[in-house]
Amino acid sequence: MARGKSDKLSNKAGGLSSSPGCQRRRGAVRDKFTPRGAFPHCTYPRNGAINMCGRKMGVVDGSTKRKESEGWNTEGRRKSEDESSERVRARRGYSGDIPHIREPSENWSEDLKQWQSTAVVYQRVCAHPLVTMFWTLLLALILLLVLQAQLYVCLRELRSSTIPVISVNPNETTNSSTSRRIPGAIIIGVRKGGTRALLEMLNLHPDVEVAKAEVHYFNMDENFQKGLDWYRAQMPLTLAGQVTVEKTPGYFTAPVVPARMWSVNPAVKLLLIVRDPAERLVSDYTQVLHNRIQQNKPYQPLEELLLRRGHINPNYKALQRSLYHQHLARWLALFPREQIHIVDGEALIRDPFPELQKAEKFLELPPRIMPDNFYFNTTKGFYCLLSAGHDKCLDESKGRPHAPLSNEAFQKLCRFLRLPNQIFFRMTGQNFDWC
Ligand SMILES: Nc1ncnc2c1ncn2[C@@H]1O[C@H](COP(=O)(O)OS(=O)(=O)O)[C@@H](OP(=O)(O)O)[C@H]1O
Numbered sequence: 001m002a003r004g005k006s007d008k009l010s011n012k013a014g015g016l017s018s019s020p021g022c023q024r025r026r027g028a029v030r031d032k033f034t035p036r037g038a039f040p041h042c043t044y045p046r047n048g049a050i051n052m053c054g055r056k057m058g059v060v061d062g063s064t065k066r067k068e069s070e071g072w073n074t075e076g077r078r079k080s081e082d083e084s085s086e087r088v089r090a091r092r093g094y095s096g097d098i099p100h101i102r103e104p105s106e107n108w109s110e111d112l113k114q115w116q117s118t119a120v121v122y123q124r125v126c127a128h129p130l131v132t133m134f135w136t137l138l139l140a141l142i143l144l145l146v147l148q149a150q151l152y153v154c155l156r157e158l159r160s161s162t163i164p165v166i167s168v169n170p171n172e173t174t175n176s177s178t179s180r181r182i183p184g185a186i187i188i189g190v191r192k193g194g195t196r197a198l199l200e201m202l203n204l205h206p207d208v209e210v211a212k213a214e215v216h217y218f219n220m221d222e223n224f225q226k227g228l229d230w231y232r233a234q235m236p237l238t239l240a241g242q243v244t245v246e247k248t249p250g251y252f253t254a255p256v257v258p259a260r261m262w263s264v265n266p267a268v269k270l271l272l273i274v275r276d277p278a279e280r281l282v283s284d285y286t287q288v289l290h291n292r293i294q295q296n297k298p299y300q301p302l303e304e305l306l307l308r309r310g311h312i313n314p315n316y317k318a319l320q321r322s323l324y325h326q327h328l329a330r331w332l333a334l335f336p337r338e339q340i341h342i343v344d345g346e347a348l349i350r351d352p353f354p355e356l357q358k359a360e361k362f363l364e365l366p367p368r369i370m371p372d373n374f375y376f377n378t379t380k381g382f383y384c385l386l387s388a389g390h391d392k393c394l395d396e397s398k399g400r401p402h403a404p405l406s407n408e409a410f411q412k413l414c415r416f417l418r419l420p421n422q423i424f425f426r427m428t429g430q431n432f433d434w435c
Pocket residue numbers: 190191192193194195196197249283287348349382383384394397398399400
């Protein structure tokens with residue numbers, strides 16, 4: 001196509017005049033019968049009367065007149081030379097006002113008549129306004145066709161390559177292009193359970209794309225009111241067949257979330273990564289403490305929040321978030337147990353690969369995550385990720401030293417959590433090595 005375009009353009013640059021039947025081409029070789037400055041590919045009569053394009057050779061333009069007044073004819077010969085040949089022509093019985101007349105042949109008058117009649121035909125054909133219009137229209141048509149073909153090629157390239165197609169339909173999947181799709185799987189919690197690690201590790205799989213930031217669509221009213229298009233816009237681009245995954249640990253404990261999530265996609269696969277709820281509580285407090293210190297806000301020691309008059313304070317928010325059985329009950333009221341995959345957060349810290357194998361199976365993905373995607377980083381004290389020669393460790397907000405809590409307070413917490421944990425084990429059909 002580009003070649004076609006350049007061909008057309010080069011024709012144009014080659015100097016097409018407006019009347020294609022009588023065109024003047026730059027750089028064409030002038031034969032000895034062709035006057036200087038004339039149209040070389042048009043046939044010129046040797047007797048010089050009228051050319052094949054119907055132009056009378058004797059027509060003298062302004063510059064010719066000027067040259068003549070300076071004593072030069074149009075071929076650069078001195079006027080006096082021409083005057084002598086004029087005299088010769090006059091002797092032979094020919095007189096005319098046409099310059100540059102060459103010697104006629106013996107039967108020149110017949111030649112002349114023949115050329116004249118041919119010239120008249122050409123003149124009619126070349127100079128007729130309908131013919132000019134025809135050629136102009138033909139050129140315009142060709143140009144239009146070339147442009148149309150180019151536009152078609154451009155549009156095809158755009159569709160097939162760089163520009164992503166943003167789908168309007170939430171469940172739209174197209175085979176050839178990328179779209180932003182609502183998640184097929186969501187890590188719903190638990191907060192401080194290892195949700196970031198799980199998300200990044202799943203992202204090692206070629207058929208998984210993850211939303212980098214926590215979305216908080218279902219648990220925050222102001223986000224939920226923005227609607228599904230807003231939610232989808234937060235998602236990464238995926239190809240058909242890839243799974244979109246987001247993680248928002250706040251989903252697990254927010255009472256409104258299960259019903260909202262069900263209404264959007266009842267088939268969504270749910271991943272819940274859990275960790276010893278007592279450890280989780282301490283980690284939760286440590287995170288809040290860190291944020292308050294950063295914001296220069298006042299804070300209380302953990303023990304003051306956890307205990308009231310020496311007993312566990314059941315209203316402490318971080319403790320409520322550790323009562324997994326209560327939150328899970330709301331999810332199981334809507335989603336079947338098989339639709340919720342429970343990941344062991346402590347096992348993920350110890351050895352991520354087996355947990356990732358189970359998650360792949362649950363997401364119905366082919367096994368693509370390998371043991372050598374992980375290596376233990378002794379400085380961090382955690383496994384880091386390896387993929388395509390790049391390594392990645394989670395940032396310093398993960399694995400901070402926990403805030404202090406007395407042994408006595410911790411034991412009280414463990415005792416308080418024993419029953420809730422047992423209920424959770426029964427609900428899930430899984431046991432964990434918690435306090
Ligand atoms: N590989 C690896 N690297 C670093 N950290 C890891 C890893 N695997 C799990 N973890 C544990 O993840 C805990 C943080 O959990 P979350 O990511 O869910 O926290 S958050 O709720 O998103 O804030 C974090 O908890 P803390 O140690 O209490 O900070 C980590 O112990």
